[in-house]
Amino acid sequence: MSGRLVRKAGTAVVAAVTAGTLLASGTAMAAPGPGERLEKRSVPKLLTDLQTLYRQTEEATERYNGTEEKLRRQQEQVGRLNARLAKARVALHDSRGAAGRLARQQYQGSSDFSSYVRLLLARDPQQALDQTHVLQRVSLNRVETVDRLADGEKEANTLAASARKALDDQLTLAERQKRERDDVQKRLGEVEKLLASLTAGQLAELARLEAAGTAEAQRKFVASGALSSARPPSSAGNAALRYAVEQIGKPYEWGAEGPGAYDCSGLTSQAWAHAGQEIPRTSQEQWDSLERVPLGELRPGDLVLYFPGATHVGIYLGDGMVVQAPRPGAAVKVSPIAANPVLGAVRPDPSAEGMSGYRPPVLPAGARDGSDAGYGLDVAPSP
Template sequence: MSGMVLRLACTTALAAQAVLVPAPAAAAPDPQRPGAGPQRTVSQLLTDLQQLYRQAEKATETYNATAEKLKRQRAAVARLDGELARTRLALQDSRTDVGRLARRQYQSSDDSLGPYVRLLLAPDPQHALDEGHVIGELARAQARTVTRLTATEKQRDILARLARKALDTRLTLAEQQQKQRDDVRKKLADVERLLASLTPAQLAAVAALEQRGVTEAQQKLATSGSLPAGRLASPEGALAVRYAMDQLGKPYQWGAQGPGAYDCSGLTSQAWGHAGRSIPRTSQEQWQRLRRIPLSELRPGDLVVYFPEATHVAMYVGDGKVVEAPRPGASVEVSPLASNPVLGAVRPDQAPVTEAR
């Protein structure tokens, strides 16, 4: 989104590649062509483009969130399947033990005489007592085995129900993910159609208007004292920044987490992952689950989150700038912090650092 239309003259082809769906049969009507309906001002065109990109990125982050849930659900299904398999083996062993103990007790007992009569008639009463003790131990062992068998059967039934439920959830998430993928592609196609409808003069005018808005927003942050100064990165933050900066020039691709392409949260999550800290995958989760900090306390490696719905994220690199994967058709780049409407900032790590003097 930063510098969103500075390269719009070549963005149409790039957007078509990123969308991965056939181009529309007919472009949207040219607003400057007679009979094409009401003409839109440059400001309206910029607003339309920004809204379309924002909708596309929101759909992308929704897709990413479902993809993360699906990944966790696949792991849960595999774990439950493994537990169920082990429980079935334990159940088979318990049943074997029960059968063996039952046969041993049957062979060691004499049902024709009661225990007291056998003891009185035995040539060696002490031997009979010992034998009775052994038989009693066998009976108690059998009782324990039967109890274990019953518990294992219950556990098997519970695990079987959980495994079926987990599989149903996985299938539901997969279907949901497919619908969200289609939604992203549709919204990106809408962007492509609008870009294809603009003349070179319109593209240049929209680019100039956007750049002017970014410059004014950046100056406002600076004069308000919201931009930080002189803060050093933590060791982990420095590693995250280095990784993100090494990705400069790689293309934006929705749902991508590298190494060849990234979307906005794919870049930030991978950068911090390579720094040794796992953070949530999506911009919304990063905003919700990481510690929030004032903009004035930003240090390199911290994340800046944009828009009320937290649908875009970038990494602060210092000097009032961020590194980001901005949008379809663009590449990972360094942009002014105020390239988009700022929601707030979060810090993935808690390592203390010394401020620069």
């Protein structure tokens, strides 16, 4: 699989209830038991199974993204070291050439008497002193040539060792990335197999339960007072948000960062990059490195993180809504902020002032269509 699962026209969109509702109710998040018959599972059990599989898939996706970013940085490091090593080897070659010329001069006996003896025998002491000065300069240049050769060999050896280690690290990361890619594909295959086994009735019940769960989770979240203020975004936050809105309708694809498809952190990192500010690639890094803000102080453009491990992220739209790339099989869309269990929020530009005269972006038609929790796939149900 390339990251998108097979879509079949004319089928129902499969959905699972929001993670926030399931967690709040204390429902266990256990993966399907070995040998457990699909047709014997209750719809709530199917929901938790789907939730577990999708969450595991997104966790694996963010691990893959993190390794991919480390690999990119490692490749740049290898390139820099190789460039420095090439320059050091050229300089070493030149130093060896100069040292060779020095050795030949010494072998040919270019000076038979010491400068002191020449000074004693000279008819013109001043001329001898001048010659001695020249000889001292030549001697100093010879010492410098030998020193450059020694330093050059040391630097070249050190850089060669560093380049070899950096390349080994790169190969290790590449192998880890391959394992993580295989892990994502395996988990997506498990999701596809489960969804393809469901009947039309099960699909309809799943969609109904998801809608009810999302609405209840959002009602409780708003009632808690967590979103008690309305603030205008910064200029950069406004630009990031508008970029995200322009991506609505584009498909989720794991590991993707546009322009045709996105995963959750691919969307948020690219939105802020287009606003002129680079932020980390993965949701975990965004949570760990960006400044956190209370939910009551959210402003459009801020990033909302989800789940205890910060494995999902969306960009705050305002009025309790986010723009997000939900899960495989879904598309970038507008969702209630509590469609997934909220961990917290971060702000990429905490020192920037809110802009004046802000107007929210106009949303395209169908911006809220589809699964809010992102557990939907277009898969033909079993008969």
